[in-house]
Every structure is written in C-alpha cells, then in structure tokens.
Amino acid sequence: xxxxxxxxxxxxxxxxVERTGxxxxxxxxxxxxxxxxxxxxxxxxxxxxxxxxxALAGCTAMSSDKPLSRRLGDDYDATVRVSGDADRDxxxxxxxxxxxxLDLSELTPDARERLLVVVERAVDRVCTVGRTVKRGxxxxxxxxxxS
Numbered sequence: 001x002x003x004x005x006x007x008x009x010x011x012x013x014x015x016x017v018e019r020t021g022x023x024x025x026x027x028x029x030x031x032x033x034x035x036x037x038x039x040x041x042x043x044x045x046x047x048x049x050x051x052x053x054x055a056l057a058g059c060t061a062m063s064s065d066k067p068l069s070r071r072l073g074d075d076y077d078a079t080v081r082v083s084g085d086a087d088r089d090x091x092x093x094x095x096x097x098x099x100x101x102l103d104l105s106e107l108t109p110d111a112r113e114r115l116l117v118v119v120e121r122a123v124d125r126v127c128t129v130g131r132t133v134k135r136g137x138x139x140x141x142x143x144x145x146x147s
Contacts, residue, residue, distance in 0.1 A: 027051075049086060052133075053096060057082040059129035060098055067118045068102070071111075078102055096133065 014030040017037060024045065025037040038045035046054065057080040068076055084096035100119070104112045123130065 049093065052093070053082040053084060055129045056096060056127075056133060057098060059127040060100060060123050063123045063125075063127040063130075064100065064119045067115065067122050071107075071115050071118075072102075072104075076102070 011030070015027065017025045017027045020026050023039040024042050027035045027037055035051065036045040037048060037051065040047055061078060061080045064078070068078065079101040081099045081101065082096060084093045086092070087094050104115065107115065
C-alpha cells in the first residue's frame with residue numbers, strides 16, 4: 001500500500017481543444033502545454049491523425065526508456081518512426097507501423113536479443129496508447145449547447 005495521500009497525488013490534467021481559425025485549433029493542457037492542430041493544408045499544424053501516430057510513438061519511446069537507459073546509460077539515442085495511411089473510404093487507420101531505431105552495436109548478440117525482449121515486454125505492458133489502440137476504446141461524445 002502506498003504512503004501517498006490525496007494531497008500528494010498529481011492533479012488530473014485537464015485537456016481542451018479550442019477553435020482559433022478556419023480548420024485551425026489549439027490543444028491545451030492545464031500544465032501549460034500547447035499543440036497546433038488543423039487540416040493538412042494549414043501550415044505549421046499537426047492533423048489529428050498525425051497526433052495519434054505521434055502519441056503512439058511517444059508512448060513506445062517512453063515505455064522503453066527505463067529498460068534501455070538501465071542497459072545503455074542515460075545518454076542513449078533512440079528514434080521511433082511511425083507511419084500508417086488512412087483508409088479514406090472507411091475513415092480509419094487500419095495499420096500503424098512503428099520502428100524503434102537504436103544503436104546496439106556495443107552489445108553481444110545474446111545481450112542484444114535479451115534487451116529487445118525486455119523492451120518489447122515493457123512496451124506491451126505499459127504503453128497505454130498502444131494498448132488502447134490495439135484493444136479499442138469506447139468514445140462518448142456529449143454536445144453541450146448554450147440556449
């Protein structure tokens with residue numbers, strides 16, 4: 001059991017997206033982060049689909065961070081590339097592909113294989129975004145209208 005009290009628990013992060021122009025929105029968190037969102041023809045923004053893919057890649061990177069830094073040190077380099085074309089007839093992404101790029105040349109083949117198994121298990125176990133995408137999630141939409 002944890003010694004953490006409700007006062008010690010991190011506050012729930014509030015998220016919102018506000019319209020700032022034609023096909024242009026700003027996503028904000030109560031922690032002060034912002035991201036620009038829009039359609040592909042709006043310069044300097046991410047599309048919602050791109051943000052989904054970045055969230056997946058970011059979750060994979062963060063989920064693999066502890067086992068990789070334990071074995072490779074805190075200054076290891078990693079890049080997660082993510083892709084997946086939309087099926088526009090059905091408006092969904094049927095396949096999202098990730099590639100985790102690492103330099104493991106200093107490890108023996110056995111050590112490399114063991115580390116990769118640990119990394120895959122860590123990502124499968126703790127990447128909330130990946131687990132949600134794989135399993136699907138119920139999405140509830142409520143529309144509030146000012147009278």
